[in-house]
Amino acid sequence: MRHVFLLLVLVLSGPAGRAEDSSPRLREATNGTPAFARLTELCDRFGPRFSGTTNLEAAIDWTVAQLREDGFDNVRTEPVMVPRWVRGGESAELVSPTPGPLPMLGLGGSIGTPPEGLTAPVLVVTNFAELASRTNEAAGRIVLFNAAFTDYGATVQVRWRGPAEAARAGAVACLIRSVTPFSLQTPHTGAMDYPTNAPRIPAAALTIEDADRLHRWQARGVTPVVRLRMAAQTLPDGPSRNVLAEVRGREKPEEIIVVGGHFDSWDIGQGALDDGVGCIAAWEALRQIKGLPQRPRRTLRLVLWTNEENGLRGARAYAQRPADELARHVAAIELDRGLGWPRGFSFLGGDAGLAMLKEFGDRLAPLGAGEFRRGGVGADLGPLVTHGVPGLELMNSSTNYFWFHHTAADTVDKVDPAELDATVAALAVLAWSLAEAPEPLPR
Numbered sequence: 001m002r003h004v005f006l007l008l009v010l011v012l013s014g015p016a017g018r019a020e021d022s023s024p025r026l027r028e029a030t031n032g033t034p035a036f037a038r039l040t041e042l043c044d045r046f047g048p049r050f051s052g053t054t055n056l057e058a059a060i061d062w063t064v065a066q067l068r069e070d071g072f073d074n075v076r077t078e079p080v081m082v083p084r085w086v087r088g089g090e091s092a093e094l095v096s097p098t099p100g101p102l103p104m105l106g107l108g109g110s111i112g113t114p115p116e117g118l119t120a121p122v123l124v125v126t127n128f129a130e131l132a133s134r135t136n137e138a139a140g141r142i143v144l145f146n147a148a149f150t151d152y153g154a155t156v157q158v159r160w161r162g163p164a165e166a167a168r169a170g171a172v173a174c175l176i177r178s179v180t181p182f183s184l185q186t187p188h189t190g191a192m193d194y195p196t197n198a199p200r201i202p203a204a205a206l207t208i209e210d211a212d213r214l215h216r217w218q219a220r221g222v223t224p225v226v227r228l229r230m231a232a233q234t235l236p237d238g239p240s241r242n243v244l245a246e247v248r249g250r251e252k253p254e255e256i257i258v259v260g261g262h263f264d265s266w267d268i269g270q271g272a273l274d275d276g277v278g279c280i281a282a283w284e285a286l287r288q289i290k291g292l293p294q295r296p297r298r299t300l301r302l303v304l305w306t307n308e309e310n311g312l313r314g315a316r317a318y319a320q321r322p323a324d325e326l327a328r329h330v331a332a333i334e335l336d337r338g339l340g341w342p343r344g345f346s347f348l349g350g351d352a353g354l355a356m357l358k359e360f361g362d363r364l365a366p367l368g369a370g371e372f373r374r375g376g377v378g379a380d381l382g383p384l385v386t387h388g389v390p391g392l393e394l395m396n397s398s399t400n401y402f403w404f405h406h407t408a409a410d411t412v413d414k415v416d417p418a419e420l421d422a423t424v425a426a427l428a429v430l431a432w433s434l435a436e437a438p439e440p441l442p443r
């Protein structure tokens, strides 16, 4: 049955189409893998998988046992030391003009406030340029960046750099509008930076609704006053692990195609979309290939990186392999963009590589995933791409990923099992094509 699923996908050909309107035969073929059940168990059993927590390490132990049970080759873990940031109790409240709680999440890596909290008038700005023009008003205040979401890469700069910019202007704390286009009073956490040349101040995210409300008060000539309490602290680094498992190649086992996702999540929610779906889809895609009558020519290696969210330590550690092994990495694929219908793959590599990938397009077209285009790839692939390994990332149709990203609502109920299975199929076809091609993907 499972063999039939993948073989159907591999032999199906036809005009490029979208997964929703593809044939009933294909829909049947791409539904019913165990991926969703496995993701559900991972999410419900272990909860958030934050770096430095026993949840994460227990989830890694469970995964390793399952991979061995599945019959993967060379199932193992590789040690990685990771940051241990502990959120602790936290709250924000509007003291005036209308007292009441403000839903919030401290930003990952933030320092805490004094135990009694920190109370200060708020200066609301929309961007760094406005802060620069109002620096004389920022001293002693809490600076709130109320930057509307445009795209993630642009808007996230406020989260990453905002605390340092506010501190340089003399602010006592930094608040940001959550990095999302849509909100149901849901705060979003995420990583921030403390560069060495700026004072460290506490930093947290408010909801879109409250950031706008405080901004409106300021526009009416009223200065809101906020009390922020955060018990956050950073403990010494602790041990974690990357997880590796392989489908050994039948002819060129020394040539490696990496397929994976990041196994850690933030300390809230379940990390279902970020990046449980990526890990489980990669795992299931390779398990499907392992079940085929014949193994592909090259080795497929599942890599589940630890600590992508607040350190990227897992990806950096993985890339510290001997140069000759890195030279034998033919390509690396990551899925870290949430979940939708697969559309194709974003590629970071040379022209000859892109030309060869486009030849695989016909095989992926029945899944609606036949497009290959130059673009960025997941953060975990950065260190490998630096070493010359061509990188790929699945593109999907999702339009609401950032509604749930880094929130308590990133839970498994947001995952569509049919989209997950279609993603498994697209990953399996690309991974198999790269592993089976007569010549390796040119660098």
Ligand SMILES: [Zn+2]
Binding pocket: 262, 274, 275, 308, 336
């Ligand atoms: Zn992610």
